[in-house]
Amino acid sequence: MSATISTMRAGSRGTGRKLRALGASIARHFRRRAAIRQLHEQDDEVLSDIGLTRSGIEAAVAGRTRRR
Numbered sequence: 001m002s003a004t005i006s007t008m009r010a011g012s013r014g015t016g017r018k019l020r021a022l023g024a025s026i027a028r029h030f031r032r033r034a035a036i037r038q039l040h041e042q043d044d045e046v047l048s049d050i051g052l053t054r055s056g057i058e059a060a061v062a063g064r065t066r067r068r
Contacts, residue, residue, distance in 0.1 A: 035061045036057055036061050040054070
């Protein structure tokens with residue numbers, strides 16, 4: 001029986017890491033969505049001042065833009 005308990009404990013450590021990773025992923029998703037929402041609220045002139053267009057907002061937030 002002690003082997004079974006040890007196995008369960010070892011498995012739960014991996015589960016904890018997976019849950020933390022899932023939580024971090026969900027938090028990143030919501031932070032990105034909030035940033036996208038805030039940028040979409042800006043007018044085109046402000047976006048132009050920071051080097052963005054509306055069509056490039058999501059790519060910029062995801063880090064998929066080329067630097068000048």
